[in-house]
Amino acid sequence: MTTIVVPANTSRTIIDHGENHDITVNGKLLFVSVLTKDTNATRTIRLEGKGSVYREFTVFVGDKSFDVTSNVVNNAEESTACVDVRGVLTGNGKANVVGNMKIVRGACKSDSRLSQHVLLASVDARANTLPNLEIDENDVSAGHASTVRPLNAEHVFYLTSRGLSEKEARQLLIRSFLLLDELPEEIRKEVEVPDVLLA
Amino acid sequence: MSQNTELQSVNASYEEKYGFHDAETAVFRTKQGMSEDVVREISKQKNEPAWMLNKRLEALKIFVNKPTPMWGGDLTKIDYDKITYYLKPNEKTEHSWDDVPADIKNTFDRLGIPEAEKKFLGGVGAQYESETVYHKLNEDLAKQGVIFLDMDTALKQQPELVQKYFASVVPSGDNKFAALNTAFWSGGSFIYIPKGVKVNLPLQAYFRINAKNVGQFERTLIIVDEGASVTYIEGCTAPVYSTDSLHGAVVEVIAHKNAFVRYVTIQNWSSNVYNLVTKRALAHEFATVEWIDGNLGSKLTMKYPSVILKGEGAKANILSIAFAGKGQHQDAGTKILHLAKNTKSQVISKSVSKDGGRTSYRGLIRVAKGCTGVSSTVQCDALLLDELSRSDTYPTMKIEEETASIAHEATVGKLNEDQIFYLMSRGLNEAQAKALIVLGFINEFTKELPMEYAVELNKLIELEMEGSVG
Numbered sequence: 001m002t003t004i005v006v007p008a009n010t011s012r013t014i015i016d017h018g019e020n021h022d023i024t025v026n027g028k029l030l031f032v033s034v035l036t037k038d039t040n041a042t043r044t045i046r047l048e049g050k051g052s053v054y055r056e057f058t059v060f061v062g063d064k065s066f067d068v069t070s071n072v073v074n075n076a077e078e079s080t081a082c083v084d085v086r087g088v089l090t091g092n093g094k095a096n097v098v099g100n101m102k103i104v105r106g107a108c109k110s111d112s113r114l115s116q117h118v119l120l121a122s123v124d125a126r127a128n129t130l131p132n133l134e135i136d137e138n139d140v141s142a143g144h145a146s147t148v149r150p151l152n153a154e155h156v157f158y159l160t161s162r163g164l165s166e167k168e169a170r171q172l173l174i175r176s177f178l179l180l181d182e183l184p185e186e187i188r189k190e191v192e193v194p195d196v197l198l199a
Numbered sequence: 200m201s202q203n204t205e206l207q208s209v210n211a212s213y214e215e216k217y218g219f220h221d222a223e224t225a226v227f228r229t230k231q232g233m234s235e236d237v238v239r240e241i242s243k244q245k246n247e248p249a250w251m252l253n254k255r256l257e258a259l260k261i262f263v264n265k266p267t268p269m270w271g272g273d274l275t276k277i278d279y280d281k282i283t284y285y286l287k288p289n290e291k292t293e294h295s296w297d298d299v300p301a302d303i304k305n306t307f308d309r310l311g312i313p314e315a316e317k318k319f320l321g322g323v324g325a326q327y328e329s330e331t332v333y334h335k336l337n338e339d340l341a342k343q344g345v346i347f348l349d350m351d352t353a354l355k356q357q358p359e360l361v362q363k364y365f366a367s368v369v370p371s372g373d374n375k376f377a378a379l380n381t382a383f384w385s386g387g388s389f390i391y392i393p394k395g396v397k398v399n400l401p402l403q404a405y406f407r408i409n410a411k412n413v414g415q416f417e418r419t420l421i422i423v424d425e426g427a428s429v430t431y432i433e434g435c436t437a438p439v440y441s442t443d444s445l446h447g448a449v450v451e452v453i454a455h456k457n458a459f460v461r462y463v464t465i466q467n468w469s470s471n472v473y474n475l476v477t478k479r480a481l482a483h484e485f486a487t488v489e490w491i492d493g494n495l496g497s498k499l500t501m502k503y504p505s506v507i508l509k510g511e512g513a514k515a516n517i518l519s520i521a522f523a524g525k526g527q528h529q530d531a532g533t534k535i536l537h538l539a540k541n542t543k544s545q546v547i548s549k550s551v552s553k554d555g556g557r558t559s560y561r562g563l564i565r566v567a568k569g570c571t572g573v574s575s576t577v578q579c580d581a582l583l584l585d586e587l588s589r590s591d592t593y594p595t596m597k598i599e600e601e602t603a604s605i606a607h608e609a610t611v612g613k614l615n616e617d618q619i620f621y622l623m624s625r626g627l628n629e630a631q632a633k634a635l636i637v638l639g640f641i642n643e644f645t646k647e648l649p650m651e652y653a654v655e656l657n658k659l660i661e662l663e664m665e666g667s668v669g
Contacts, residue, residue: 105586120601123568133592135611138583142611148596149604 008049015187016043028053032183033068034190035060040067047072047079047110056083059178059191063091063122069098074110074140082113086178089118089125097127102134103142110137114144119151119177151177218469219309220438221302223410225328227287231412232280235259238382241285245351245385250362258371258381265375271530271561272499277473282414282445284383286328292349299325299333306407307333322347324404328413329385340398346391347402350418353389360391364422368451368481368507376475380416380449387417387448392427392458401430401463401649406446408437408472414445421452421460423486428459432652435466436496443498445473452480454488456510461489465652467659468496470527476502484510484539491647492519494529495659503561505534508542515544520644522660523556523588532561532593533577537603541572548579549641552588559591560609568599579609582640584633634664 001020006012008026015032018039023029026049033041035058045054060066066089072081085097099114112135118127131144151173159169175181180188227244229237238259242252267274293299299307307325322336324347331349340347346357354361371381388404408415423429437444446468454460460480468474474497480488490504506515521529535544550558560579581590592609614636622632638645638657645653 118598120598120603123601125601126599127596128598129596129607131592131594131607131609133590133609133611135581135583135591136589138586138588138613140611140613144592144607144609146594146596146607147605148598149606150602 013184015184016041021045024048025052025054029055031056032187033058034187035066035068036062036064036190038064038066042069042071044071045073045081047074047081048076049079050076051078052076053079054081054083056085057179057183058083058085059180059183060087060095061090061178061191063089063093066093066095066097068096069100070114071100072102072112074103074107074112076107076110078109079107080111082111083115084179085116087118087127088121088174088178089127090121091124093122093125095127095129098130098132099144100132100134101142101144103137103140105136107137108139110140112140112142116144116146117177118148119174120148121151217436217467218438220409221306224300224302225286225288225410227285228283229285231283233259233282233284233383237284241383241385244285244287245354247354248358251354254366254371255382255384258378261372262375262378262382265378267375271501271559272528274473274475274499277443277445281412281442283410283412284414284416285385286410286413287330288327288409289330289332292331292334292352294333294335296333296335303327303332306409307405322400322402324349324388326386326404326406326415326417328408328410329415331386336402337400340400343396344393345396345398346389348389350387350389350420351385353420357389357391360422361389361420364420364451364453366451368453368479369449369477374477376447377449377477380418380447380477383414383416384418384449385416387419388421388431388433389419390421390429390431392423392429394424395426397427398429401432403432403434406433406435408444408446412442412444414447417448419448419450421450421462423452423454423458423460425455426457427455430461430463432463432649433465435464435468437469437472443471443473446476446497448476448478450476450478452478452488454480454482454486454513456484456486458483458486460487461491462504463491463648463652465493465656466496466500470496470498470524472497474500474502476500478502478504480504480506480515482506482508482510482513482515485512486510487514487516489516490519490533491644492517492531493644493656494519494521494531497527497529499528499530501530503532503534505536506544507536507538508544509538511539512541513539514542517544517546517548518644518647519548520641521548521550521558523550523552523558525554525556528557528559530559530561532559534563535565535575537564537566537570537573537575540570542570543573544575546575546577547643548577549644550579550581550590551584551637551640552581552590553584555585555587557589557591559593562594563597564595564605564607565597566600566603566605570600571602573600573603573605575603575605577607579607580640581609581611582637583611583613630664634661637664
């Protein structure tokens with residue numbers, strides 16, 4: 001477990017590979033988590049500073065077991081939390097994705113967003129998603145979205161009709177699904193799209 | 200829109216419309232609290248076959264041994280020893296409105312039940328405390344073989360059907376309150392629609408608790424045979440007392456191949472009723488089950504209408520609204536099990552919290568391995584009307600199938616000030632503007648109700664909203 005405090009008026013980026021974290025945010029935090037091994041990780045984030053910002057990208061790919069919990073509490077006015085979890089499961093891959101987004105009373109004008117999207121690329125893959133919201137203040141906006149589905153065959157077909165090979169089409173669709181272009185350059189390279197997905 | 204600009208508090212309107220109570224004139228009641236003797240006494244009063252008594256006794260043991268659920272709402276304050284489990288208001292079920300005793304008739308007249316029957320219903324049942332006091336089915340439907348009885352009469356007249364399906368969808372051991380219901384059940388509706396019969400007029404039951412500290416445990420069983428269709432509507436109210444009552448219903452629906460069932464509930468219990476209900480449907484091949492579920496009243500509601508999609512191509516639609524006012528907790532949601540190929544489900548849930556009320560959506564979507572071509576969408580929208588209120592969303596998705604397409608979406612927000620401002624600039628006052636926006640918010644629900652119910656629901660929401668200008 002690592003304990004981190006992000007002071008007011010500062011911006012930080014944390015690159016994670018499946019550690020447990022306990023983070024207090026007064027300023028701004030970008031949290032990027034790339035998971036390729038068996039994972040059982042919990043990150044707890046408290047937004048304590050007025051106007052503080054938390055942005056999370058969690059990406060997992062492969063046939064491992066991914067157990068990821070994000071607990072995010074908006075405990076200050078005008079605080080913003082936005083969590084994106086994207087995963088592609090192959091082989092016997094299993095995912096258990098939990099998001100607990102909480103806005104406490106008094107955290108006016110806060111915003112809390114959670115999205116969890118999982119692509120199942122194998123008959124043996126399994127995904128559980130639990131996007132939970134607890135909203136105790138009315139002057140806020142909050143939302144969550146969660147999907148579990150296979151790669152859209154029509155999208156692949158369209159791209160191949162425009163001259164891409166099927167492999168290129170799948171690569172492109174999976175890259176965009178994983179939001180790779182939004183991640184910092186140095187970490188983008190770590191995410192390899194397994195060949196099994198491209199067959 | 201109501202043109203009545205006088206502001207009323209929420210409870211004042213409930214007391215006037217539904218909160219009255221009539222003198223208690225029960226012909227028989229068990230002593231307070233639960234025991235094996237109470238169960239035997241109920242079964243003896245009803246002259247039941249031995250298998251039913253055994254089922255009740257077995258369920259009582261399950262109830263006692265199961266722990267109280269610690270999730271959802273606060274159930275620790277229910278005092279099971281203070282509750283009267285069986286209260287018989289009248290000697291028999293009447294089939295002519297004129298024969299119903301005057302005081303009970305008076306209650307239902309005030310609630311508008313006989314008028315509704317004349318206007319647009321194919322059949323009506325009215326339950327008062329533990330027993331059904333009035334039952335009537337349209338003659339044409341009876342001729343086509345439709346059976347619409349209260350559950351106690353059904354046990355006598357249709358013993359094979361009841362024994363075959365009773366507790367087949369919701370077994371006694373399913374949860375603590377299903378066990379409680381199975382041990383003490385009384386009344387409720389029994390419906391059987393024969394093969395291919397389409398019932399165009401809705402069948403309706405109305406449930407009323409009148410006495411203090413009473414438990415109402417109705418048991419409803421709806422069997423819709425191949426290719427048949429039916430719409431069933433139930434309404435519920437109770438007087439306002441300072442002590443708590445318990446409503447613990449179990450509803451089982453069996454939709455055979457190609458059948459269609461729509462089950463509409465508008466519960467508007469007073470704010471001293473614990474409403475702990477298990478509703479579940481079993482859908483066979485290409486059957487469609489729809490739960491239309493409106494939760495306006497009660498102290499605590501824990502209700503998760505569910506559908507087991509067992510046959511290929513079966514469909515579930517669930518549409519619910521919850522309105523939580525002061526001191527109320529509406530913990531509602533859905534459970535859908537996709538256990539066959541090409542099954543589809545759609546859930547739309549709308550909730551409104553006000554004056555410190557709390558609404559929760561608690562859901563489960565499960566797709567079993569090998570069920571290809573499944574799709575499911577869940578949409579939950581919550582509106583918080585003031586700074587004291589609270590809204591939670593706890594959806595769970597368990598997906599074991601690669602080809603499943605599952606989506607969940609939820610939003611929480613407050614009334615849009617620009618919209619209120621716009622409506623006020625067009626001449627509405629603030630309360631009217633807010634009421635109109637709330638009505639628009641739940642419109643997807645209201646438009647599925649029969650006309651008369653939609654009008655009534657809109658009136659209720661307007662009444663709830665009238666006190667809401669801070």
